Amino acid sequence: MNDQTKIDQDRAERTEKLQGMGCKRKRVEDVRFTQGKGSYVDDLKLPGMLFGDFVRSPHAHARIKSIDTSRAKALPGVVAVLTAADLKPLGLHYMPTLAGDVQAVLAEEKVLFQNQEVAFVIAEDRYIASDATELVDVEYEALPCIVDPFKSMDPDAPILREDIKDKMVGAHGPRKHPNHIFEWQIGDKEATDAVFAKADVTIKEMLVDHRTHPSPLETCQSVASFDKVKGELTLWGTFQAPHVIRTVVSLISGLPEHKIHVIAPDIGGGFGNKVGAYAGYVCSVVGSIVLGVPVKWVEDRMENLSTTSFARDYHMTTELAATKDGKIQAMRVHVLADHGAFDACADPSKWPAGFMNICTGSYDIPTAHLAVDGVYTNKASGGVAYRCSFRVTEAVFAIERAVELLADKLGMDAAELRIKNFIKAEQFPYQSALGWEYDSGDYHTAMKKAMDTIGYKELREEQAKKRDAFKRGETRELMGIGISFFTEIVGAGPAKNCDILGIAMFDSAEIRIHPTGSVIARMGTKSQGQGHETTYAQIIATEIGIPADDIMIEEGNTDTAPYGLGTYGSRSTPVAGAATAVAARKIKAKAQMIAAHMLEVHEGDLEWDVDRFRVKGLPEKFKTMKEIAWAAYNNPPPNMEPGLEAVNYYEPPNMTYPFGAYFCVMDIDVDTGVAKTRRFYALDDCGTRINPMIIEGQVHGGLTEAFACAMGQEIRYDEHGNVMGASFMDFFLPTAVETPHWETDHTVTPSPHHPIGAKGVGESPHVGGVPCFSNAVNDAYAFLGAGHIQMPHDAWRLWTVGQKLGLHN
Amino acid sequence: MIPGTFDYHRPASVEDAVALLARLGEDANILAGGHSLIPLMKTRLASPEHLVDLSGIGNLKGISVKGDEVVIGAMTTQFELISSEDLGRHIPIIAETSRLIADPQIRYKGTFGGNVANGDPGNDMPALMMCLGGIYSVTGPDGSREIAARDFYQGAYFTALEHGEILTAVRIPIPSPDHGYAYEKLKRKVGDYATAAAAVVITMAGGKCTSASIGLTNVSETPLWASDAAALLVGTSLDKASVDAAVAAAEAITQPASDMRGPAEYRTKMAGVMVRRALERAQSRAKG
Incomplete structure (x- = not known):
């Protein structure tokens, strides 16, 4: 073995020991999760703790005539019953939403959706609290309700929000009707209309991304504990953004922010459900402040599905204009957005429709216009980003269905049409017609790899044969090939256009190296299952050469963690991951000075080698990071302050734009409407890959939720505003049996502006998956002239498609 | 909750x-x-x-063959139905149906008697017991009596069981060893009740159907015994026209609710599809 081989081998061994970026490190948090040793909000038991439960409205829209709490208060074990009348003197019967609206904490004069919170019973145990909710007598006068958002702005529509009926300018500009929330427009309307007026080919379709709900296994919950002596509030809760919650609690309660300790312990999934502030959090806080003892609130499954934060409910009139040979010239979209009874969307404040303007997708569309009208209805509020960046699933669904419809009209292959219109690799950074600067991409390479791997040409040939066989009556099965080529926009975001309640959407990392060379790092984000304790440590390991196993990652305690905006919209890696790398580099720079002092050379004479600085040309003279850490505390260079730590608040210069090519092969039994996914192939490009195993897990999870949304998951209301199917009896949460097998693949196009080139991946599979499934279903029926088939594609709806086409006769 | x-x-x-x-x-x-x-x-x-x-009552459990009948104790779990060799040999449709009830965890706790006695039209065993001609043994303050499965179900959660009576066992006549059978269940996911399901037991001789019995699950307020549909099959070769007629007759007696599984029209048609598919499989299994 020659010297160089020896050196290389030694370096490889040291690199492997670090378990840094790019390695399939096992998730360290799973040691406790797989043993049932996680510590969740509901595990918390405090001395004297009381339990709260809500009295909820059976009506979708009704006037409250009276509330009588006397029977409930008389039940032994009941300590208090809060109503709006108790909260009003404190100014807490309404709370601000993230979207610039206010939301009732407890209904005052009216209820506006079924299961709305009307009173909060506090009792000695969970069972008594629940019994007592049945003893609160509320007299209602039912009012006509609005379920269909297209009727919200009818001239004779009942006015829902009497509290703001005279306020004709909302947080996002003028309101056209008392039930109108905002109109938001972007792009060049005149130019777009002009292109459409003389285009060779146009398509126009109402694409509905139906109302559903992110359904983490752990529901929303909180424990508030107010110390009357110290005047301090400790609030444990299921918070995806604990610091934001602290600030909001301070703003609405008047307690100084330093006397509020917000702690998010282990969280059992979020998917956007745990970004917002809910009545239960406020009531547990008020209960504890009033009573001086801890108060716990734990939502049950039906409450979770029917009240806290729905997703989607976008009704998108989508148009494309193209030349006859398939070059897309313009896109025009109008969205009617059903926001429910309050505008409680969890979007960056300036973006009432999130990043819906990513709807030009992966295509070089020179001209576009988007308008969004938000309206109130008698439904639960929300509009959260369900495993996606803000409204990006909706946007990608619109463009990816629209290109299929265009391909159908042009008689072109849907893959070919996409390739023809892709933004080319040399066009990045690419300015989109609706205002975004795409950082990097290589769409043609990804698409080619995906098509070759799935065997696209052969699948189309098989499909042609099956279609003929179907026409001849030899089979009752339809084969669909779904394609989706998506571009996400994640990592909110640059302060210039992203804030929440005025707080710029930076994120943070604080890294502290202990004298013995082990590390604690704290973040402004909060994992809900993403594996942050594993992946952030890998970034630090690679950056500063300390093994990931010697690095502890801590999140969720606002007293110790640096301020951050939390985890949603795939922002942890793009923003806090960048902060982590930058903070680590600050430490490394100081370490280099210390090493130079120890080795008695000039800093410039040192070079970095995996886990150590060594003297150039003298490889045997080196100091490991571990040695440097000891020296940093005990033997720093003269005039240098001791210690080895750094903090970084990272303000991203741009969003990141992950992308991917997905293919789905589906077989549908026309007689039952049952669809079976034969294959699903997902190629993701999330830039630099920190942990391939975690990426694969994220892709599996995101695809499973996409499968659910596309194929049956929904929150439906009947004509009276009764919420249907809000339990796991009906709400489609696929089990391992229903979930298809996933084939995953990747290309790597690093983000040019991110310190480690990473883009984020947790939400891509959901964003790309939903239209892929829907396209497969639509493709299966397309040759029969079915036209656009709305989601969700559950069996009875697909059977109905066949029925309308006369396939069952 | x-x-x-x-x-x-x-x-x-x-x-x-x-x-x-x-x-x-x-x-x-x-x-x-x-x-x-x-x-x-x-x-x-x-x-x-x-x-x-009732889980503390030992003698309510167990499966035994008595003459030309199988007797199943009310507290026998669905898992025990699946693993019984006697049942597998004599009335295999019971295990086939049990495997489609909920999920394995529930089948360890869920009981046969509970499934047939509480009158939930979504339960799978009632229609099967009607199909097989099961007889329910019932004990109450006035002693014991027997009720045929086909006479037991009166409405959703409403049965011939009087308050204070306990269903203790079910007697099921053993079908001909040559019989063909199938339970077809359409459901949205594991653990779900049926959108529609059909139990079919037939015997064949010389290419002709000599007997047929059909039960339908979750397409009415009660489980259904589709006797008219079955009668249309006897004496036929199960040719397309006869099967079409039987399917239409089965559909005709359904009265499903519209729910999240689909509108009534769909569920009726699915009852027909399940009957057709169950018949196909039953025929392929029948000897003679």
């Missing part, structure tokens, strides 16, 4: 259970596994003051 307050009783014998039910009156419910009752209690659609758990 927090149940109201209740007292829990666990008698050791059928006599004790009957006496308890007589003493506690209408506010007592029998707990025989709980997979229908407990969800109703958690949503407070049912708020019994007393639960009388």
Whole structure:
């Protein structure tokens, strides 16, 4: 073995020991999760703790005539019953939403959706609290309700929000009707209309991304504990953004922010459900402040599905204009957005429709216009980003269905049409017609790899044969090939256009190296299952050469963690991951000075080698990071302050734009409407890959939720505003049996502006998956002239498609 | 989803259970596994003051062959139905159906008697018992009596069982060893009740159907015995026209509710599709 081989081998061994970026490190948090040793909000038991439960409205829209709490208060074990009348003197019967609206904490004069919170019973145990909710007598006068958002702005529509009926300018500009929330427009309307007026080919379709709900296994919950002596509030809760919650609690309660300790312990999934502030959090806080003892609130499954934060409910009139040979010239979209009874969307404040303007997708569309009208209805509020960046699933669904419809009209292959219109690799950074600067991409390479791997040409040939066989009556099965080529926009975001309640959407990392060379790092984000304790440590390991196993990652305690905006919209890696790398580099720079002092050379004479600085040309003279850490505390260079730590608040210069090519092969039994996914192939490009195993897990999870949304998951209301199917009896949460097998693949196009080139991946599979499934279903029926088939594609709806086409006769 | 307050009783014998039910009156419910009752209690659609758990009564469990019948104790779990060699040999459709009930965890706790006795039209065993001609043995304060499965179901959660009576066992005649059978169940996902399901048992001789019985699950307020549909098959070769006629006759007696599984029209048609598919499989299994 020659010297160089020896050196290389030694370096490889040291690199492997670090378990840094790019390695399939096992998730360290799973040691406790797989043993049932996680510590969740509901595990918390405090001395004297009381339990709260809500009295909820059976009506979708009704006037409250009276509330009588006397029977409930008389039940032994009941300590208090809060109503709006108790909260009003404190100014807490309404709370601000993230979207610039206010939301009732407890209904005052009216209820506006079924299961709305009307009173909060506090009792000695969970069972008594629940019994007592049945003893609160509320007299209602039912009012006509609005379920269909297209009727919200009818001239004779009942006015829902009497509290703001005279306020004709909302947080996002003028309101056209008392039930109108905002109109938001972007792009060049005149130019777009002009292109459409003389285009060779146009398509126009109402694409509905139906109302559903992110359904983490752990529901929303909180424990508030107010110390009357110290005047301090400790609030444990299921918070995806604990610091934001602290600030909001301070703003609405008047307690100084330093006397509020917000702690998010282990969280059992979020998917956007745990970004917002809910009545239960406020009531547990008020209960504890009033009573001086801890108060716990734990939502049950039906409450979770029917009240806290729905997703989607976008009704998108989508148009494309193209030349006859398939070059897309313009896109025009109008969205009617059903926001429910309050505008409680969890979007960056300036973006009432999130990043819906990513709807030009992966295509070089020179001209576009988007308008969004938000309206109130008698439904639960929300509009959260369900495993996606803000409204990006909706946007990608619109463009990816629209290109299929265009391909159908042009008689072109849907893959070919996409390739023809892709933004080319040399066009990045690419300015989109609706205002975004795409950082990097290589769409043609990804698409080619995906098509070759799935065997696209052969699948189309098989499909042609099956279609003929179907026409001849030899089979009752339809084969669909779904394609989706998506571009996400994640990592909110640059302060210039992203804030929440005025707080710029930076994120943070604080890294502290202990004298013995082990590390604690704290973040402004909060994992809900993403594996942050594993992946952030890998970034630090690679950056500063300390093994990931010697690095502890801590999140969720606002007293110790640096301020951050939390985890949603795939922002942890793009923003806090960048902060982590930058903070680590600050430490490394100081370490280099210390090493130079120890080795008695000039800093410039040192070079970095995996886990150590060594003297150039003298490889045997080196100091490991571990040695440097000891020296940093005990033997720093003269005039240098001791210690080895750094903090970084990272303000991203741009969003990141992950992308991917997905293919789905589906077989549908026309007689039952049952669809079976034969294959699903997902190629993701999330830039630099920190942990391939975690990426694969994220892709599996995101695809499973996409499968659910596309194929049956929904929150439906009947004509009276009764919420249907809000339990796991009906709400489609696929089990391992229903979930298809996933084939995953990747290309790597690093983000040019991110310190480690990473883009984020947790939400891509959901964003790309939903239209892929829907396209497969639509493709299966397309040759029969079915036209656009709305989601969700559950069996009875697909059977109905066949029925309308006369396939069952 | 927090149940109201209740007292829990666990008698050791059928006599004790009957006496308890007589003493506690209408506010007592029998707990025989709980997979229908407990969800109703958690949503407070049912708020019994007393639960009388039958799991402590040893002699309510077990499967035995007696002459030309199989007798199944009411507290036999669905898992035990699946693993019984006697049942597998004589009436294999019971295991086939049991495997389609809920999921393995529930089948370890869910009981045969609970499934047939509580009158939930979504349960799978009632239609199967009607198909097979099962006889329910019932004990109450006035002694024991027998009720045919085909006479037992009167409405959703409403049966011929009087309050205070306990279903103790079910007698099922063993079909011809040459019989063909199938249980076809359409459901949205594992654990779901049927959108529609059909149980079919037939015998064939010389290419002709010599007997047929069809049960339908969850397409009416009660499980259904589709006797007219079955009668249309006897004497035929199960040719397309005969099967079409039987399917139409089966569809005609359904009265499903529109729910999240689909509108009534769909569920009726699915009952027909399930009958057709069950017949195909039953025919392929029938000897003779």
